[in-house]
Amino acid sequence: MSEPRADDIPRLTQLAHGGGCACKIPPGELDSLVAGLSGGHGAAVDPALELMIGLDSGGDDAAVVRLDGERAIVTTADFFTPVVDDPYDWGRIAAANALSDVYAMGGVPVAAVNLLGWPREKLSLEVAARVLSGGRDVAHAAGCHVGGGHSVDDPEPKYGMSVVGVVQPDRMLRMDAAAPGLPLTLTKPLGTGVLNTRHKATGTVFPEAVETMAALNRDASRAAVESGIRSGTDVTGFGLLGHMYKLARAANVTAVVNSSAVPLLTDARKAVADGFVSGGTHRNLDWITPFTDFGAVSGEERLLLADAQTSGGLLLAGELPGHPVIGEIRPPGPFPLVVRA
Numbered sequence: 001m002s003e004p005r006a007d008d009i010p011r012l013t014q015l016a017h018g019g020g021c022a023c024k025i026p027p028g029e030l031d032s033l034v035a036g037l038s039g040g041h042g043a044a045v046d047p048a049l050e051l052m053i054g055l056d057s058g059g060d061d062a063a064v065v066r067l068d069g070e071r072a073i074v075t076t077a078d079f080f081t082p083v084v085d086d087p088y089d090w091g092r093i094a095a096a097n098a099l100s101d102v103y104a105m106g107g108v109p110v111a112a113v114n115l116l117g118w119p120r121e122k123l124s125l126e127v128a129a130r131v132l133s134g135g136r137d138v139a140h141a142a143g144c145h146v147g148g149g150h151s152v153d154d155p156e157p158k159y160g161m162s163v164v165g166v167v168q169p170d171r172m173l174r175m176d177a178a179a180p181g182l183p184l185t186l187t188k189p190l191g192t193g194v195l196n197t198r199h200k201a202t203g204t205v206f207p208e209a210v211e212t213m214a215a216l217n218r219d220a221s222r223a224a225v226e227s228g229i230r231s232g233t234d235v236t237g238f239g240l241l242g243h244m245y246k247l248a249r250a251a252n253v254t255a256v257v258n259s260s261a262v263p264l265l266t267d268a269r270k271a272v273a274d275g276f277v278s279g280g281t282h283r284n285l286d287w288i289t290p291f292t293d294f295g296a297v298s299g300e301e302r303l304l305l306a307d308a309q310t311s312g313g314l315l316l317a318g319e320l321p322g323h324p325v326i327g328e329i330r331p332p333g334p335f336p337l338v339v340r341a
Contacts, residue, residue: 016081024237061104076101079160091134092214097311098161103221104234107167114149117158177231178251178317184327188313191268198276213311229318239306248336257327280308292337
């Protein structure tokens with residue numbers, strides 16, 4: 001099957017109202033929705049296995065079910081609308097993002113299935129094949145099998161994966177294990193949200209952002225587990241501050257971030273200054289502001305820290321050589337989040 005020429009393909013980002021993880025349901029609304037499904041609403045009848053992490057965990061990245069004393073299953077699903085116009089790159093990014101949920105738990109992905117929504121009358125199946133090829137190639141690079149999946153006719157294109165992995169229960173990364181005195185490490189730079197918004201508006205391609213989003217969190221996850229780190233999450237649609245707040249809330253601690261230590265992609269700061277900020281990022285900032293002591297940090301800096309990331313890095317409660325320490329965990333105080341310039 002021949003590949004379609006680039007000029008034969010409509011701009012994928014113009015076929016959806018949002019892009020990437022910025023199209024998530026706003027975090028405050030999602031909290032309310034999930035609260036109605038957890039806590040006091042019963043459990044599975046006669047379950048075959050123990051649920052270690054689920055709806056009541058405070059928002060961890062995947063569900064974990066214990067198999068025995070040494071093994072547990074990690075299961076997750078993640079999909080979104082196009083974040084870039086190139087179909088193969090979109091597939092790579094979506095797959096890396098879905099696999100990241102397993103890495104964020106300290107697990108190893110072993111099998112995935114595709115999730116595809118496709119506007120058949122607007123986009124050819126050849127374009128869909130390129131998306132699926134990108135997802136397959138990234139999953140295979142991760143050592144993860146890909147088999148089948150599910151597809152529907154959809155007015156907006158959507159793609160992602162449902163992934164199953166394995167993890168050792170006593171070496172798992174989880175949000176509620178963050179403890180005072182631990183440093184906070186971030187393994188990828190911020191800025192994919194504002195650069196993707198600029199790409200959607202102007203068509204300008206930012207190769208550094210594309211490769212950052214398509215990069216696996218595998219090595220960072222493995223190194224974190226081997227070094228004894230036991231608390232972390234990945235940074236996606238709720239922004240660095242949103243995911244940091246969820247971690248602080250789950251562990252009943254205060255998370256302090258030094259904004260000057262947070263790494264940024266080239267041109268990210270300029271994109272904010274030029275106004276390329278998604279609605280998702282503004283919603284993130286509105287959500288976390290009541291829980292945050294921002295001090296004298298500027299409005300543009302706040303937007304970058306709340307920027308809705310797609311396939312971001314790991315936020316770890318512990319130091320990981322080769323990656324920047326951006327803050328620390330402190331005992332609980334007046335605010336779960338503290339931002340320093």
